Structures are given as C-alpha cells and as structure tokens.
Amino acid sequence: MRNASFSLLFVALLALLVASQTLYVVKETERAVVLKFGEIVENDVQPGLHFKIPVMNEVKKFDARILTMDSRPQRYLTLEKKAVIVDSYVKWKIDDVAKFYQATSGDEFVANRVLSSRVDTGLRNQFGERTMHEVVSGERDQLMTELRDNLDGVAKTELGITIVDIRVKRIDLPPDVSESVYQRMRTEREREAREHRSKGLELAEGIRADADRQRVVLEAEAQRDAEMIRGDGDAQAASIYAQVYQQDPEFFKFYRSLQAYRESFSNGGDLFVLDPKSEFFQYLEKSQ
The missing domain is CATH 3.30.479.30 (Band 7 domain)
Incomplete structure (x- = not known):
C-alpha cells in the first residue's frame, strides 16, 4: 500500500514536471516568440495556454504595452x-x-x-x-x-x-545664456519704464502749463470784471455826487471840505505849511 502511494506521488510529480516543461502561458500584456535551438520557429504567439517541446524549444516573452x-x-x-x-x-x-x-x-x-x-x-x-x-x-x-x-x-x-x-x-536656456537673456529683459523693461516715466512727466508738464494758463486767464477776466464793476460803481457814485451837488452846491462843498480835513489831520505827526488865508481853511475861518 505504501509502495502504491509512493508510485502515485512519483507519477504526479513527473507529470507536473513534464507539464511545467511543455506548457506555458502568454498574458494579454505580453508578446512572445518560440525558439528552436536559438532560431525563431514561431513568431508573435497569441495570449493563452500553449505547448512547447522541452529542451528543444525556448519561449521569450516581451512587454506588449506602451x-x-x-x-x-x-x-x-x-x-x-x-x-x-x-x-x-x-x-x-x-x-x-x-x-x-x-x-x-x-x-x-x-x-x-x-x-x-x-x-x-x-x-x-x-x-x-x-x-x-x-x-x-x-x-x-x-x-x-x-x-x-x-x-x-x-x-x-x-x-x-x-x-x-x-x-x-x-x-x-543654458545657465550662462539665461543670465544674459534675463539681463537683456531687465534692461528692456527699464528702458520702457523710463519711456513711460518721461511721457508721464511730459503729460504732467502739459497739464500743469494748461492749468497755469487757465489760472492767468481767470485772474485776468476777474480783474477785468472787477475793474468794470468798480468803474461802473465810480460812475454811479459820480453821478449821485453830481446830482447832490446840483441840489445844494454849498453843502456839497462843505461836505467835501470836511472829508479833506479828516483825511489831512488823521495823523497827528503831519506838518502842513499853508497860508491861513488859503481857500483850504475857508470853513474854519467862518466858524470863528
């Protein structure tokens, strides 16, 4: 009984050995060729289970994926x-x-x-x-x-x-070339910045000059309007004075003399050398 079991085991091992030498599997991701003493006898073996002759045949498998x-x-x-x-x-x-x-x-x-x-x-x-x-x-x-x-x-x-x-x-770019390229790019950007800056300064000067011109024009127009208004006021005042003078000339002369006295004697340090009999003091003499 023991001999029979040993024989069965031996036969199974022998069959397994023969199968391992005669059977081979090609996967879906593989390509294979069969060699006979180094010479290709079967090209592009398809995926699956295949047979070969032990010792005589050799299988070479390769990756078929990208x-x-x-x-x-x-x-x-x-x-x-x-x-x-x-x-x-x-x-x-x-x-x-x-x-x-x-x-x-x-x-x-x-x-x-x-x-x-x-x-x-x-x-x-x-x-x-x-x-x-x-x-x-x-x-x-x-x-x-x-x-x-x-x-x-x-x-x-x-x-x-x-x-x-x-x-x-x-x-x-190579390191040596990159540095020169970056330096050239930096120089180009600086040149563009200077151009933009100079254009900005030019524009600012134009705006500033235009503002100054407008200021001068506005001041001149305001001065002109003020002179016109002042002249009109002086004309109206002269007209009023003339009308008043015509109504009472003597009173008008008296009023103008009082204004002259007030303006002349407002500063106590002034010195006048005048003839007491002059026309300037006529109303002062009449008051005595």
Whole structure:
C-alpha cells in the first residue's frame, strides 16, 4: 500500500514536471516568440495556454504595452546658433516581435539606447532648421509630428517597434545664456519704464502749463470784471455826487471840505505849511 502511494506521488510529480516543461502561458500584456535551438520557429504567439517541446524549444516573452523612454536633457543649437536645453520623452511599443528580438535580443535597455540615439539625432536636425521662436511656440507641434513620423519608419525597420508619440517636456536656456537673456529683459523693461516715466512727466508738464494758463486767464477776466464793476460803481457814485451837488452846491462843498480835513489831520505827526488865508481853511475861518 505504501509502495502504491509512493508510485502515485512519483507519477504526479513527473507529470507536473513534464507539464511545467511543455506548457506555458502568454498574458494579454505580453508578446512572445518560440525558439528552436536559438532560431525563431514561431513568431508573435497569441495570449493563452500553449505547448512547447522541452529542451528543444525556448519561449521569450516581451512587454506588449506602451513603454516610455525618458531621455536626459540634451543641448541643441537653433537656426540662429542659440543653445537650448531640451527635455523629451518617447512612447513606443513592439510592432514586430521577431525583428525586435533579432535586433535587441529582447532587451528593452538595448532598444532604449538605440532609440535614444535616433531621437537625439532627429531633435538636433529639427532644432537646427528652426529659430528660437519657432521651437518654443510657433512650430513646436509640427516639429514633434515630423520627428515622430521620420523616426517611426526607422524604428520599424531597424528595431521592429512603432513610435506612438514623441513629446518635448520643456525647453530651457543654458545657465550662462539665461543670465544674459534675463539681463537683456531687465534692461528692456527699464528702458520702457523710463519711456513711460518721461511721457508721464511730459503729460504732467502739459497739464500743469494748461492749468497755469487757465489760472492767468481767470485772474485776468476777474480783474477785468472787477475793474468794470468798480468803474461802473465810480460812475454811479459820480453821478449821485453830481446830482447832490446840483441840489445844494454849498453843502456839497462843505461836505467835501470836511472829508479833506479828516483825511489831512488823521495823523497827528503831519506838518502842513499853508497860508491861513488859503481857500483850504475857508470853513474854519467862518466858524470863528
């Protein structure tokens, strides 16, 4: 009984060993090829459970999902020979499993290294054909589209992969160039500030001159109106005095003499040298 159990256990282990050597599973996210002594005998194995011949066959599996190659920032020259630091990445996936295995031995690192070299050359050519403004804003999308289309054909032919997308994450100026650009921008802003300030001063002077002119005009008009009013008042007063003088000339002469006395003798320190018999003292003499 013990021997039978041992035999069953041995047969089960042997079957399990044979199954592990003859059966393999390809996942939905994988691509695979079957090798026979290193030579591809089955290309692009579909997902599912498959059989192979132990020892003779070998299965190589690869990631079928979209992969990302994030390149290190590189320095490129534009059409004006201005240096820029470009940070980019590439999205790619396996298109031809057999060609991918033959070109890279199934090593993604090898594929990324070759692809990085091709992307570097493509970016250098694309940036060298465009100005700084075009690569930053004007033709940035066109640049990436052209580079993706050109690189996709090369990648399919050489590596058996397809380029899904190429994107430039950021474009920076080198530190030495950035400082000069910032200094130029600062100088330009200061120049604009001086222009605005001078225009403001010019406008202020114009406003101030106009206000002074208006003040002079208003004062002159007020002075003119005052003189006219004063002249009119003096004319009316003279007319009234004339009317009064005609009614009683003697009283008018007496009243004017009293005003002359008041104004002449208001300051006690004044000294007059006059003839006592003069007409100025006629009413003083009559009062005696």
